[in-house]
Amino acid sequence: MNKNWRWLLWLAALVLLGNFIVLMLYGDTLRSTHLFIVRGTVFYPVAYLNLAIGLFLLLILITDIIKKEE
Numbered sequence: 001m002n003k004n005w006r007w008l009l010w011l012a013a014l015v016l017l018g019n020f021i022v023l024m025l026y027g028d029t030l031r032s033t034h035l036f037i038v039r040g041t042v043f044y045p046v047a048y049l050n051l052a053i054g055l056f057l058l059l060i061l062i063t064d065i066i067k068k069e070e
Contacts, residue, residue, distance in 0.1 A: 006064070009057050016054030023047035 023043050 006061065009061055013054045013057035013061065016050045016057070020047050020051040020054065023050065 024047050026043065
């Protein structure tokens, strides 16, 4: 894998995992607003999608590092 792509994927994975944390925290604050309906239908599914994609990218990058060492 190209070095520039690896750095971009590391950055994307960290942004996606950070986005998961922000969406989970922001989704919990929606209980006190009139937008409580979107908490379960928008914020949580998008947050879990960000978590899954971020972890998948990290898994790809870590396996790439392990394969390079062999």
